[in-house]
Amino acid sequence: MKKCVITIGRQCGSGGHTIGKTVAEQLGIPFYDKKLVQIVAERSGLSAETVRREGEYSSASSLFTSVSSRGYSAYNANQRGNMALPDQINAYQTELIKELADKGSCVIVGRCADYILQGREDCFHVFITGALPDRANRVIAEHGVAVDAARSHVKERDRKRSSYYRHITSAGKDRKAAGDGRIWTQEADDAA
Template sequence: MKTIISIGREFGSGGHLIGKKVADQLGIPFYDKELLERAAKDSGLCKEIFENQDERPTNSFLYSLVMDTYSFGYSSNVMNDMPLNQKVFLAQFESIKKLAAEGPCVIIGRCADYALEEDPNLLSVFIHADIDTRVRRIANIYGLKANKARDRIKKNDKSRSSYYNYYTSKEWGSVDSYDLSIDSGKYGIDGAAELIIRAVMIKENGIGTSIVDTREE
């Protein structure tokens, strides 16, 4: 198996759980928060920097000024002159490429589809669901009332969208930005995972790579 699976997701759609199920069933590594640890190790930047900047396009100037003192490991003047959020993104970008070079895996969020868009082994997926399904899930997970769950969803979706649109040339959640878009509200967690695995098998077997339209004009 060669396929690397990137999963973008709406907050509350179950993207993390779906990705974990796919990785477990295929027997391949899974990276979500684990990517932050890898990027910190690879770059020499403090782990807390990655956690604070995680899927956020910008941060306060004061925080950047203070936390920038923790950064080390890069001798390039260009790197040193970068704003902190740019350093973090670049470090994650490079770690994603290293992970993909090590073999098949599942990577959640962090513009992995953009970092690997030239990789022929990439299968990019976006998980979404209707707002009511997501409100129920988040309310249940965090013990929130529906209105608070809805507010958290809007806040997190806005952050992820801004982050993705800020760093890539694509639009977060748009079907044109991914190979496969799945509604987990309709197919469920297990069904969404199965669809991804089927797509991987199709990709691995080369099915659909030379489709010819035989319809008459």
């Protein structure tokens, strides 16, 4: 099989993790989602919880945005200690995502991987979404929370992910419009 890196952007409750894992299993290639958090934690010396909390749901400082817009290669990794914590985590994530893509075929979920790997011919970028009621129902089924709590959780997660993505891309780019494909979750069973 020719090398292929699949990046998956997703809205909360859309099933992006499940779809990504299924695709990776069917293709026999590595799958990275929560595993990215663990690897970054090991490399950075931070706890996995800190990496999870600060890595995809916080707004990074303007320093990382300027680094991202110039490209990571222009960044001196020795300066990480002078960066704000979210920026340090994003620098580790960017470095890791590029390393994994260079290494071979894989599926990477979230963490602006589509943006980090944009322009590469060996990448295919997908965004997974669905109607709010369907996404809230998935959260209810997975976590056993009330309908109102599930809807609030989905909306808040989406808001934070969207804000993070727009900040990292530094162009206010809408990730729903980005990429090579878009999957609605009601099609998810057939999509994988």
